[in-house]
Structure formats: structure tokens, C-alpha cells
Amino acid sequence: xxxxxxxxxxxxxxxxxxxxxxxxxxxxxxxxxxxxxxxxxxxxxxxxxxxxxxxxxxxxxxxxxxxxxxxxxxxxxxxxxxxxxxxxxxxxxxxxxxxxxxxxxxxxxxxxxxxxxxxxxxxxxxxxxxxxxxxxxxxxxxxxxxxxxxxxxxxxxxxxxxxxxxxxxxxxxxxxxxxxxxxxxxxxxxxxxxxxxxxxxxxxxxxxxxxxxxxxxxxxxxxxxxxxxxxxxxxxxxxxxxxxxxxxxxxxxxxxxxxxxxxxxxxxxxxxxxxxxxxxxxxxxxxxxxxxxxxxxxxxxxxxxxxxxxxxxxxxxxxxxxxxxxxxxxxxxxxxxxxxxxxxxxxxxx
Amino acid sequence: xxxxxxxxxxxxxxxxxxxxxxxxxxxxxxxxxxxxxxxxxxxxxxxxxxxxxxxxxxxxxxxxxxxxxxxxxxxxxxxxxxxxxxxxxxxxxxxxxxxxxxxxxxxxxxxxxxxxxxxxxxxxxxxxxxxxxxxxxxxxxxxxxxxxxxxxxxxxxxxxxxxxxxxxxxxxxxxxxxxxxxxxxxxxxxxxxxxxxxxxxxxxxxxxxxxxxxxxxxxxxxxxxxxxxxxxxxxxxxxxxxxxxxxxxxxxxxxxxxxxxxxxxxxxxxxxxxxxxxxxxxxxxxxxxxxxxxxxxxxxxxxxxxxxxxxxxxxxxxxxxxxxxxxxxxxxxxxxxxxxxxxxxxxxxxxxxxxxxxxxxxxxxxxxxxxxxxxxxxxxxxxxxxxxxxxxxxxxxxxxxxxxxxxxxxxxxxxxxxxxxxxxxxxxxxxxxxxxxxxxxxxxxxxxxxxxxxxxxxxxxxxxxxxxxxxxxxxxxxxxxxxxxxxxxxxxxxxxxxxxxxxxxxxxxxxxxxxxxxxxxxxxxxxxxxxxxxxxxxxxxxxxxxxxxxxxxxxxxxxxxxxxxxxxxxxxxxxxxxxxxxxxxxxxxxxxxxxxxxxxxxxxxxxxx
Numbered sequence: 001x002x003x004x005x006x007x008x009x010x011x012x013x014x015x016x017x018x019x020x021x022x023x024x025x026x027x028x029x030x031x032x033x034x035x036x037x038x039x040x041x042x043x044x045x046x047x048x049x050x051x052x053x054x055x056x057x058x059x060x061x062x063x064x065x066x067x068x069x070x071x072x073x074x075x076x077x078x079x080x081x082x083x084x085x086x087x088x089x090x091x092x093x094x095x096x097x098x099x100x101x102x103x104x105x106x107x108x109x110x111x112x113x114x115x116x117x118x119x120x121x122x123x124x125x126x127x128x129x130x131x132x133x134x135x136x137x138x139x140x141x142x143x144x145x146x147x148x149x150x151x152x153x154x155x156x157x158x159x160x161x162x163x164x165x166x167x168x169x170x171x172x173x174x175x176x177x178x179x180x181x182x183x184x185x186x187x188x189x190x191x192x193x194x195x196x197x198x199x200x201x202x203x204x205x206x207x208x209x210x211x212x213x214x215x216x217x218x219x220x221x222x223x224x225x226x227x228x229x230x231x232x233x234x235x236x237x238x239x240x241x242x243x244x245x246x247x248x249x250x251x252x253x254x255x256x257x258x259x260x261x262x263x264x265x266x267x268x269x270x271x272x273x274x275x276x277x278x279x280x281x282x283x284x285x286x287x288x289x290x291x292x293x294x295x296x297x298x299x300x301x302x303x304x305x306x307x308x309x310x311x312x313x314x315x316x317x318x319x320x321x322x323x324x325x326x327x328x329x330x331x332x333x334x335x336x337x338x339x340x341x342x343x344x345x346x347x348x349x350x
Numbered sequence: 351x352x353x354x355x356x357x358x359x360x361x362x363x364x365x366x367x368x369x370x371x372x373x374x375x376x377x378x379x380x381x382x383x384x385x386x387x388x389x390x391x392x393x394x395x396x397x398x399x400x401x402x403x404x405x406x407x408x409x410x411x412x413x414x415x416x417x418x419x420x421x422x423x424x425x426x427x428x429x430x431x432x433x434x435x436x437x438x439x440x441x442x443x444x445x446x447x448x449x450x451x452x453x454x455x456x457x458x459x460x461x462x463x464x465x466x467x468x469x470x471x472x473x474x475x476x477x478x479x480x481x482x483x484x485x486x487x488x489x490x491x492x493x494x495x496x497x498x499x500x501x502x503x504x505x506x507x508x509x510x511x512x513x514x515x516x517x518x519x520x521x522x523x524x525x526x527x528x529x530x531x532x533x534x535x536x537x538x539x540x541x542x543x544x545x546x547x548x549x550x551x552x553x554x555x556x557x558x559x560x561x562x563x564x565x566x567x568x569x570x571x572x573x574x575x576x577x578x579x580x581x582x583x584x585x586x587x588x589x590x591x592x593x594x595x596x597x598x599x600x601x602x603x604x605x606x607x608x609x610x611x612x613x614x615x616x617x618x619x620x621x622x623x624x625x626x627x628x629x630x631x632x633x634x635x636x637x638x639x640x641x642x643x644x645x646x647x648x649x650x651x652x653x654x655x656x657x658x659x660x661x662x663x664x665x666x667x668x669x670x671x672x673x674x675x676x677x678x679x680x681x682x683x684x685x686x687x688x689x690x691x692x693x694x695x696x697x698x699x700x701x702x703x704x705x706x707x708x709x710x711x712x713x714x715x716x717x718x719x720x721x722x723x724x725x726x727x728x729x730x731x732x733x734x735x736x737x738x739x740x741x742x743x744x745x746x747x748x749x750x751x752x753x754x755x756x757x758x759x760x761x762x763x764x765x766x767x768x769x770x771x772x773x774x775x776x777x778x779x780x781x782x783x784x785x786x787x788x789x790x791x792x793x794x795x796x797x798x799x800x801x802x803x804x805x806x807x808x809x810x811x812x813x814x815x816x817x818x819x820x821x822x823x824x825x826x827x828x829x830x831x832x833x834x835x836x837x838x839x840x841x842x843x844x845x846x847x848x849x850x851x852x853x854x855x856x857x858x859x860x861x862x863x864x865x866x867x868x869x870x871x872x873x874x875x876x877x878x879x880x881x882x883x884x885x886x887x888x889x890x891x892x893x894x895x896x897x898x899x900x901x902x903x904x905x906x907x908x909x910x911x912x913x914x915x916x917x918x919x920x921x922x923x924x925x926x927x928x929x930x931x932x933x934x935x936x937x938x939x940x941x942x943x944x945x946x947x948x949x950x951x952x953x954x955x956x957x958x959x
Contacts, residue, residue: 003689004676007776009762010703010710011363011520011682017717017769075717117718117770230723278722283734327737334754335358335591335731336604345752 021076023228025083027219028273032087034215038208039144041159042091046098047083049163053102054082061111077116081105084124087269088313089131092142092175095164097135101127121320122280125313132313140309145176146208179206179264181309183256192252206264213268220272232288233281233295234271238262240296248304255304270299270312280320287323287330294319352579355599357592359730360584361763363520363683365559370523370642370649375531377653378666380458383432384657385694386412386423386450387439391487392494392922393419398450404431407461409633411485412450419925421485421495426635426655429454440660440679440696444689452657463631474546477628484627485634485697489619490514491680493698494924496620500546502609503927509612510598511549513540513621515556515563516581516588519681522701524638525618527651529556529563532622533570539625540576543616552576555597559583585683586761590615592730604757605916607924619700639695641667643704645674654695660702661691667704675707682710683762717770725764725774731757735764739774742781747788750781756917758782786918793914826867833860891947898940905933 035043058078062069072078085101105127113119132139144154154162161167177185179201186195201207223229241261249255261267266274275281275295282291295315302311333340389395396413406412406425413423433451438444469477482497502508513536517525529536536554544552554571556564558580567578581587581596591602593615600611608614623634635656642649647668654663660677678685679693680701695702703710725735734753741750755778764774836856912926 005687009683117720332732334757336601345748
């Protein structure tokens with residue numbers, strides 16, 4: 001009789017990383033559907049293209065690094081990185097810009113730092129930020145105009161052609177500045193009411209964008225309910241934006257109003273799907289609150305006073321820098337201790 | 351409704367308790383032989399007091415602990431001592447240890463029992479002695495001698511006595527079934543312990559997944575001051591620290607014991623054993639063990655004699671050998687796998703799981719940590735398991751300790767939830783083991799260094815003394831040489847033209863020098879000619895001073911050992927605490943005696959003058 005020898009615990013629950021990642025993908029689907037509904041096929045094509053590229057580059061670099069390829073590809077983390085990039089990039093981003101973004105995300109930001117679990121920066125946002133800095137025109141002029149009706153959007157073929165050949169098709173008439181961009185550039189010379197007459201804002205807050213954000217919010221709540229993420233980062237993120245907006249941006253003739261900050265741009269996608277990437281985020285509850293709030297505040301700062309219309313990528317990356325520091329100073333108070341042991345051993349460690 | 355508190359984290363693994371609660375507690379038939387390990391408790395191993403070939407009666411002590419902490423071992427039935435030898439014992443390492451093997455004679459003949467009808471007429475010490483003689487050690491798993499546990503440090507008063515009926519680990523139902531069927535005995539045992547400790551509050555905490563046990567206990571405590579509190583089912587609510595938090599809202603200080611906050615936890619089985627020891631005079635020779643798992647046909651609880659081999663219990667429950675994949679002693683969260691079913695069940699064995707491969711499959715291969723934080727969410731001690739894992743893996747033990755590695759109770763909740771299937775607890779055990787080894791080595795090195803330095807100092811001193819003597823000898827020799835030379839010169843002078851005056855002067859000079867050397871030698875031999883008198887006058891001050899220094903040194907050593915033990919959460923903390931207290935008293939006494947003596951001496955000359 002050969003009895004199995006194993007160290008305790010002997011029981012394990014069955015929700016491996018691969019399934020966690022699958023849930024993240026599923027939770028992002030409502031957002032993707034809303035994007036497709038309002039902005040056409042661009043995001044769907046981007047997502048497919050980015051996921052495929054992500055898997056290929058992950059597989060290739062794993063092979064080069066001498067790691068088991070199938071074992072790591074099955075964890076679905078590369079797919080999630082591809083998905084997040086596809087969801088963030090402008091609808092008509094040229095294929096080579098997406099490719100460069102995916103490549104820098106997977107190969108540079110993730111694998112060169114040691115692969116899964118070892119990357120200090122959010123891979124998808126490294127890719128996004130690199131693309132934005134390197135190709136500012138491609139990354140800002142390729143946003144689709146929100147369609148008012150389902151039938152009104154550019155066709156699949158046209159979109160595909162625009163993305164992969166850059167050919168000037170009917171799609172060209174369908175690009176438009178994003179609401180945040182529009183507001184930021186017009187408010188200097190116009191009143192809030194005048195700015196808001198632009199079609200990009202629609203009748204509610206930001207045509208199409210508000211529904212996309214609400215769809216991501218729904219997916220995010222699902223992730224919290226499934227205990228895949230905790231509420232701390234998203235709530236602190238949104239809280240950071242809200243507090244900043246109430247404190248500094250209450251005049252709509254100077255700054256974009258709060259509802260625009262919350263429901264336009266990548267706010268909800270960033271709060272629930274991007275900032276919550278566990279590898280590059282702070283780990284304790286208190287740390288997550290600081291980390292999330294930091295991102296929210298930076299997003300507001302860059303959107304209001306910086307050069308970029310949106311700022312989730314830069315804010316997340318900046319706070320990624322701060323994570324080791326936050327982690328050192330925000331450990332939880334362990335049972336039976338009077339207070340948490342902050343800092344490093346031997347230094348201020350009481 | 352009494353207030354309950356919640357503890358951080360926790361998990362809800364599948365309970366798998368229903369399988370073993372379907373039928374009442376059964377008895378196993380007498381096995382062919384009983385194997386009694388000499389060490390079934392924390393402390394010193396018991397020493398056999400019988401020889402091979404002796405006939406022993408049921409309940410007769412066969413091994414006792416004479417020096418140090420420990421409890422005796424009793425014969426679970428009458429029979430012949432067949433061997434005293436090393437046998438495999440239940441231990442995670444699968445090691446062998448000394449055991450007394452008894453072959454039952456099937457007469458089941460008891461020794462003369464001395465039941466106590468009214469324990470309240472005994473004094474506390476007598477009761478504790480009785481509990482010790484009954485061989486009772488904590489039956490929840492640790493095996494800490496119950497009489498010692500019931501004697502908290504003098505400066506600690508137990509206000510709340512908790513009986514741990516949470517039994518939060520999946521599969522195990524031994525306490526549940528004990529409460530259902532022996533509620534009265536549980537309560538009377540608890541009352542005895544309460545009488546010893548005189549707490550102001552006495553609570554039985556039971557998880558809400560055991561309604562039958564709750565009902566039985568509620569009925570049994572009617573008319574007493576004992577409270578039965580139903581707590582939410584959440585693993586590890588039965589952990590001592592967690593249960594104390596749930597029932598009292600207080601936390602056991604890190605490195606401390608529950609008595610530090612006026613709380614004590616006792617186990618259900620221990621309470622029954624205490625009751626039986628007092629009211630029936632019976633020592634601890636049997637216990638309730640759960641046998642469960644998909645590889646047995648008839649899971650349930652058995653009252654087994656201590657020393658019954660696991661294989662007999664498996665046979666009694668209908669083991670299907672071909673389905674058996676993993677044999678666990680204890681629960682699926684904290685139990686350990688057995689290498690063989692040829693080990694005996696001991697006082698601390700509460701459950702045997704005969705698991706099939708499907709039931710408890712091997713974990714998938716370990717993936718990298720993605721810092722998802724599920725482990726921190728599950729940790730009942732509010733640790734950062736992923737950071738601990740990282741530091742343990744990287745052998746950065748200082749950082750792991752800084753993040754309170756030694757507060758980890760190894761409950762396994764983090765490993766249970768880890769999506770990357772990382773055996774986290776195994777890493778923590780490794781780190782703790784490494785740190786303990788390092789500390790032991792450090793201690794050893796420190797001692798060696800102290801010894802070396804002391805030796806070096808002694809050698810230096812000896813060398814100095816030697817040099818001193820040599821110098822003196824050289825001086826004497828030089829003097830002698832000079833004298834010889836002078837004599838030779840004299841002789842030469844005699845032979846020629848003697849200068850009497852010069853010769854005389856030289857002789858005088860020599861004599862002076864000899865005298866000087868002699869005086870110097872005397873002075874160095876007896877540095878203070880007056881000293882002996884003084885020393886004779888107050889010899890006890892010196893002796894007392896020496897005594898005090900010794901006592902202080904010992905106290906320091908003990909304190910150091912205690913600190914180490916606390917930091918390592920070793921099991922002997924309580925023992926060391928008592929030792930420190932004792933040494934503290936000793937230092938006090940020595941100091942007082944010294945002061946008294948000094949005072950007397952100070953007064954003496956005054957009165958004599």
C-alpha cells in the first residue's frame with residue numbers, strides 16, 4: 001500500500017488562477033458589448049487582435065525563456081492583458097499600434113520582469129502608455145463617433161479595412177474627439193452650456209460612453225460579488241476623483257463636471273478592471289485604499305491640468321511605482337498585536 | 351442574547367460531517383495488542399514502571415513521569431506486557447518511539463478504583479494531583495498536561511473558562527457526538543474544572559452546524575451557571591485564539607497565553623476525562639475517535655482504547671483497501687498523513703480519514719503567486735500570507751518574522767483558497783524551522799563564545815600570575831647570581847689583596863636585597879594582612895552576595911529562555927514562566943537576606959565601639 005504523503009491542508013477549493021481570469025474576461029463582456037453597440041466593431045476587432053497577439057507573444061517569449069508554454073498559457077493572464085488593451089485602445093487604432101502595445105505589455109512589462117506575478121507595472125497600461133506617447137496622433141484621432149442608432153455605425157468590413165490597411169473608407173467620417181477631450185479643449189474659450197451642445201455629449205452625459213461605463217461598473221460589481229476583487233481599490237479610485245472634483249472642479253465653466261469624470265473615458269474600466277490587477281497593486285486593505293485613491297486623484301489632476309484628455313494609464317503606472325512603499329507601511333494589525341508593524345525590520349519597526 | 355464577535359478571515363470548506371454522525375458512538379473489539387507510546391503529551395516522556403512479562407490490570411499505571419512535566423500512561427485493559435520497544439508512533443515524520451506493548455488477556459480486570467463522591471471536599475491541589483494521576487493531557491490535539499494547564503501562573507486569574515465545542519474542522523465529529531451522547535459527563539467535568547479555577551463566567555461554544563449537540567448541552571446545563579453559546583460556522587472558529595475572540599471579543603496577546611487575558615480553553619474530551627477521573631476514579635484509557643472518508647464503508651465514531659492500532663479502527667469501519675489513497679490523522683485542514691496504518695491511536699488522536707483519490711485529490715502544480723490577496727482575505731490572524739510566502743521562499747527570514755510569521759497558526763486557510771495552488775503553510779513551516787534552527791545555533795554559538803571568553807580570561811590571568819612568579823624567580827636568581835659573583839670576587843680578592851671594606855659593603859648590599867625580595871614576595875602572597883580578620887567578621891555577606899549574583903544570573907538565563915520560547919510559541923512557555931517567577935522570588939529573597947546582613951554588620955561595629 002503506497003499511501004500519499006502530503007503536508008496539510010489536504011483540502012483545496014477549486015478556483016484556480018485560470019478560472020479567476022476567465023471570470024474577469026466574462027465580467028468585461030457587458031462593457032465590450034456596450035462599446036460595440038455604441039461605437040461599432042472597432043473594439044471587438046481590437047480585442048480579438050490583441051488577445052491573439054498576446055497569446056502568440058506570451059507563447060513565444062515563454063519558449064525563449066525555457067518555460068512550459070502550455071502550462072502558463074492556460075492561466076489566461078495573457079488573454080486578460082490582451083483584452084484590457086483591446087477595450088482601452090481607440091476603435092480605429094491601426095493594427096501595428098495595437099501590436100506594439102501588446103508586445104510591450106507582454107514581452108517587456110510582464111515577461112522581461114520575470115513573468116506572471118513578477119511584474120511591478122500593470123502590463124496593459126505599460127503598452128497603452130507607450131503607444132500613447134509614441135503615436136499620439138494615432139491614439140487620439142481614431143475614436144469612433146457614438147452612433148445614435150444601431151444601424152448607423154460603420155460596417156464590419158470598413159472597420160477591419162481601416163484598422164488593418166489604413167485605407168480611407170467611409171469610416172473616416174466617423175471619428176470624433178472623445179467627450180473628455182472635447183470638453184477640455186473647448187472649455188477654455190466657451191461656456192459649459194456651449195460646449196455641451198456638441199454631439200459627443202448626447203442628451204445625458206456623454207453619448208454612449210455613459211452606458212459603456214455603466215456596463216463596466218456592472219461587470220465590476222460582479223467581480224466583487226464573486227470575491228475576485230475587493231471593493232477597496234474601485235471605491236477609493238472613484239472616491240478620489242469625486243473628492244477632487246468637488247474640491248477643485250465645481251465650476252463647470254472651468255472644469256469638466258463630476259458626472260463626466262465618472263461616466264466618460266476609461267473611468268469604470270480603470271477602476272474595476274485595470275487598477276485592480278493584483279500583481280501590481282497594493283496588497284493590504286489599507287494599502288489598497290491609498291493606492292486606489294492615489295490613482296483617482298492623479299486621474300483628476302492629469303485630466304484637469306495635464307496635457308492628456310484621459311489619464312488612467314499614467315495614473316495606474318505612477319501608483320505602481322508607489323506600491324512597494326505603500327505595502328511596507330500598511331500591513332494589517334495582526335491578531336494579538338497592539339498595532340501593525342510598519343516599515344522594514346530593524347527600522348521604525350515597533 | 352449574549353454578544354458574539356467575529357474574527358478576521360476564515361473559510362467555509364465543505365463540512366463532510368454528516369457521514370460520521372449517522373450512527374451512535376460504537377465500541378471497537380479488543381485488538382490483538384495495544385501499543386502505548388510513552389510520550390503522548392507535551393513534556394518529558396513517561397518512564398516504564400512495569401517489565402516485560404508483567405501482568406497488568408486495566409487502569410494500572412504502566413509508565414510515569416517522575417521528573418519534569420508530564421502525565422502517566424495506564425494500561426487500557428488487563429493483559430501481559432509483551433514488549434517495551436521502539437514502534438512507529440503517530441507523528442508527521444513517521445518516526446518510531448518507545449512504546450509499551452500489551453497483549454490483552456480478555457478478562458478486562460480493573461484495578462481497585464477510588465471514586466470521589468464529593469470533589470468539593472478535596473482541596474485544589476488534591477484534585478489537580480488526581481487529574482495528573484489519571485494521565486489526562488489536552489485531548490484536542492496538543493496534549494498539554496491538563497493539571498498544569500489548570501494551574502495558571504500565580505499572577506493570572508482565569509475569569510472566563512471556555513469549553514471548545516466548535517469543532518470547526520471538516521470531517522471530525524468526535525466532540526459533536528460526545529456532546530450529543532455524554533452531555534452530562536461533559537458538564538460535570540467542566541464543573542470540576544470551574545471549581546478548581548473559580549471563573550466568573552463559564553461558556554461552551556458550539557458551531558451552529560451541530561444543532562443536536564447544542565440541544566443536548568442546553569439541556570445538560572440547565573440549573574447551572576454555564577452558558578451554551580451558538581457561534582456561526584466558519585473555519586477556524588475552533589482555533590483557541592479565534593474562539594476566545596468570538597466569545598469574549600478579546601485577543602490573546604502575541605506570544606502570550608489565554609490566561610494573560612483571564613481566559614482558558616478546554617477541550618470537550620478533556621472535560622469528560624476529568625469527570626471520569628474524579629467521579630469514577632478511572633484514568634484516561636479510552637477516547638472517542640471519528641473514522642471517516644470515502645474509503646471506509648461504515649464511517650462513524652468509536653470509543654477506542656488508547657493504543658489501539660489504526661488498522662483495527664479501519665477494519666471496524668469496513669476499510670476498502672483498494673480505494674484508500676491517503677490516510678490522515680486529524681482533519682483535512684491541519685491533520686497529517688500517516689505512512690502506515692500500523693500506528694496506535696493516542697490520547698490526542700481525534701479523527702482518522704481514509705480518503706480516496708477523488709475525495710482529496712493531489713493539488714495541481716504550483717503556479718506563481720499573482721498577489722491576488724485571497725490568502726489575506728482568508729487569514730484568521732490578519733497576516734499577509736503572500737508577503738510571508740515571498741520572504742520564506744527567498745529565505746529573508748528577518749522580514750518574514752517582522753511580518754509576524756510566528757503568529758501563524760498553520761490553519762491552512764490561505765493554502766485552501768490559493769488560486770495558484772501554492773502550499774503556503776509548508777513554506778511557513780520551513781521558515782519557522784529554519785529560524786528556530788538559526789536561533790538554536792546562535793544560542794549555541796553565544797554560549798560557546800562566552801565559554802571561550804571565560805577560558806581566555808582565565809588563561810590570561812594564569813599567564814599573568816605565572817609571569818609574576820617567573821619575574822620574582824628571575825629576580826631571586828639574579829640576586830643569587832650576584833651573591834655568587836660577589837663571593838667569587840671575594841675569594842679572588844682573598845687570594846690576592848683583599849679589600850675588606852668593599853667586600854663587607856657588598857655583603858651588606860646583598861643581605862638588603864634579599865630582605866627586600868622576601869618582603870616583596872610576602873606582600874604579593876598576602877596582599878592584605880589585615881583582610882582575614884575582616885573576612886572572618888562578615889563571612890555571610892560575601893556568601894550572600896555570591897548567592898544573589900548566582901540567583902540573578904539564573905533569573906536572566908530563564909528570562910532569556912522564556913523570551914525565546916515566547917517568540918517561538920514553544921509549548922513550554924507556561925513552565926518557563928513559572929520558573930522565572932520562582933527565580934524572581936529567589937532573587938528577592940537573596941536580596942533581602944543580603945540587605946539584612948549588611949544592616950546587621952553596619953549596626954555591629956557601631957554597638958561594639
